[in-house]
Amino acid sequence: MRKPSPVIDVARRTLQIEAAALTNLIDTIDARFEASVTAIYACEGRVIVTGIGKTALVGKKIVATLNSTGTPATFLHAADAIHGDIGMVQPNDIVLAISRSGETAELKMLALLTRQLGNPLIAMVSRPDCSLGQSADYLLLAPFDREADPNELAPTTSTTLQMALGDAVATSLLALRGFSPEDFARYHPGGSLGKQMYLRVSDLYPHNQQPVVRPSTSLQETVLEMTAKCLGATAVLEEGSDRLAGIVTDGDLRRLLSSTTNLVRVTAAKMMTATPKTVHKDTLAIRALATLRxxxxxxxxxxxxxxxxxxxxxxxxxxxEGLV
Structure with a gap:
């Protein structure tokens, strides 16, 4: 019988603690959360996200998520802010300060500076009665019973909740803005997700050669055209027209050779697939891929x-293009 593994036990316990805390977080989504999101939505400037230590890293992730979903945001380290960088906060900006305890000296000082500047302040804290929470205009609460590490010291549960709460804010703003998949694509033009929303057939096919034969073209000439254009197929166009009569593929050739011995009089018309599947040039590439599949x-x-x-x-x- 396999002995219990302390590694597995600790890992599972960590996830159980964090999962339970996330479940409990759902109950904190109330009028205070809605007020915070509404304030950000109404903001005519940027969301200035600030933190220190591990919450600084959480803040950077929240900034990235906000920016990618249509809410302008930037990160300001709390320590840098009280040593001159508070000047980056402009009159129309709103400040989101993240702290587990809400008692960190740098963040308390930053809250004071923010109030002096007249900017709205949102505090993401674990307790509403902390100093940062008391001085804020809006509250985002992320309460938890304990950190998930065995010593209950390392930021684990708290940062997981902060990250999740940041996602909840970003997605709520996304819904308020009516942020569409097309909007998402504009912010992610280089990724495969973005390409699914903007890349069209017309962006791709011009790079390929255009094999063409006519219905009366001989077998030999058809094979030569397919070989020269390197696509494994050729279009068969109606005589004197640019409209498709059919296509000949490598598969059509193999089927012909397996069923016919007299190849002298074979033409493209005799081996082509008539009325083939086609795609319009303005079709999204991802839809064309679905047709191929x-x-x-x-x-x-x-x-x-x-x-x-x-x-x-x-x-x-x-x-x-990375769509497959």
Whole structure:
């Protein structure tokens, strides 16, 4: 029988303590929370988030989340603030100060300076009766019974709650602003999430060659066109037109060779897939990917507003962009 592991026991106990504290945090979301979020929403400047020690690190994460969801925010270290950097706080800004005890000397001094400047102050603290909480205009409460480490000293439960409460503020603001997936994409244009919202087929297919044959094109010429353009397929356009009659893929060639011995008179028309799946040039790339997956294919002919053939979108294009 396996002996109990103190490592596993401590790890599980840590998560149990923090999970219980997070569950209890739900009950603190009340009128005070709503007032704090409403004040930030009404703010015409930035949210100046401040803290010291571990809460400074939490503050930086909250700033990043706020900025990425449409609420302008910046971080101000509490120690730097009382040594000159308080000058970065402008008249229209609102200050969010994070502290476990609410009694840290630097944050108490910063609260005094903030009030002298006339800026609204939100305190994220564990107790409403602490000095920082008493001096604040708004309260975000993150109460907890104990830290999760065995000695009940290291900031663990408290910072977990602060981080979660910051997420709750950011997502509440997101809902108030009507922040859409398209808005999110504008703030994350370089990531795969952003690309899902803005990258379109028209951004990808022009990089590929445009293989074309006609229905009367011979088997040999069709194979040469597919080989030269390196896409594993070619469009078959109607005679004298730029509209698709069908496509010929590597799979079509294999099926032809397995079922026919007389290849002399074979033309593109005899081996093509008529009325193939297509994609409009303005379709989101992520939707084109869904079509490829649904039909277990690797390329799609791209068409324009009048149904004209423009080129091919290949699965590799989507892989290259990190969508797969």
């Amino acid at each position: 649904q039909h277990s294919i690797t390329q799609l002919p791209v068409v324009g507003d009048e149904g004209e053939y423009l080129g091919f979108l290949h699965l590799h294009d989507l892989v290259r």
